[in-house]
Amino acid sequence: MSRRKKKKRDEEHMDESWLVPYSDILTLLLALFVILFAMSSVDAQKFNILSKAFNEMFTGGTGVLNFESAVPPSNGKVPGKKPIITQSQQADAEAAKKIQEKEEAMKKDQEELYAIQTKVNNYIQNANLTDKLQTSLTSEGLLVTIGDNVLFDSGSAEVRSQDIQLAREIAALLVMDPPRNVIISGHTDNVPIRNSKYTSNWELSVMRAVNFMSIVLQYNSLDPKWFSAKGFGEYQPIAGNDTPEGRAKNRRVEILITPRVEQ
Structure with missing residues (x-):
């Protein structure tokens, strides 16, 4: 009878020390699942947050369940922290902004030059001057080329009287708002010049450019400070x-209407 009572008493007072390691195992399993969940889309920011959480947990800080969420908000920002921008990053951002602004300005500039080219081409078509004038849009600007069969007699730099009106009509096409730099240049072939007025083809080409520009600048709407001759x-x-x-x-003779933005 005494043995049965003792056995019954032992069953009622069973040792509960196993609960401590059991709770530790559950905590570690919970921690493992949190890690696996976070690492499924791991990045440096999440990893640092998790590292801090478990470091505090195992050094006597707050437990995992009491720690702030290890997964950062959906916007990717850590609460209470502002992103740190270094001087190098700021300089790179400013440089990229300047490049973008320049590209936009260049694009707008090219569109304006194209509009001027269209206006000149319409004039050439309407005046039946396709065999005398041509245009081309280059990296240096809008180039208007006046052929050899216009403006000058052979070996002369004086604009022919019958072509003065054409020079004035071309001048009207050069009115722009705001104005642009215009370079007028003269060119010759390689046949040596044979007259007493000009000692070289170089001199002849310069005087042709200057004389043509002088007639163009008689147009009152043009400002001479925007023009040069070569x-x-x-x-x-x-x-x-x-x-x-x-x-x-x-x-x-070439007329170069230059871009406002350098390439």
């Missing part, structure tokens, strides 16, 4: 000088 002689040919056709192409 002479290149025979040194910038656009065709070979070994044929009459090539030499005729090289004898020309």
Whole structure:
């Protein structure tokens, strides 16, 4: 009878020390699942938050369940912290902004030059001057080329009287708001000049550019400060000088309407 009572008493007072390691195992399992969940889309920010959480837990800080969420908000920002921008990052951002602004300005500038080209081309078509004037849009600007069969007699730098009206009509096309720099240049072939007035093709090309520009600037709406003249002689040919056709192409006057934004 005494043995049965003792056995019953032992069953009623069973040792409960196993609950401590059991609770530790549950805590570790919970921690493992939190890690696996966070690491499924791991990035440096999440990893640092998790590292801090478990460091505090195992060094006597707050427990996992009491710690602030290890997963950052959906916007990717850590609560209470502002992003740190270094001087290098700020400089890079400013440089990128300037590049973007310049590209936008260049695009707008090219669109304006294209509009001017369209206006000049319409004039050429309406005046039946396709065999005398051509335009091209280049990296240097809008180039208007006046052929050898216009403006000057052979060996002369004086604009022919019958072409003065054409020069004035071209001047009207150069009115722009706001204005742009305009460079007028003269070109010749490589045949040496033979007269007493000009000692070289270079001199002839310069005077042709200057005389043509003088007539253009008689148009009151044009400001002379935006204009300049150059002479290149025979040194910038656009065709070979070994044929009459090539030499005729090289004898020309060019009007360059420059971009406002440097390339």
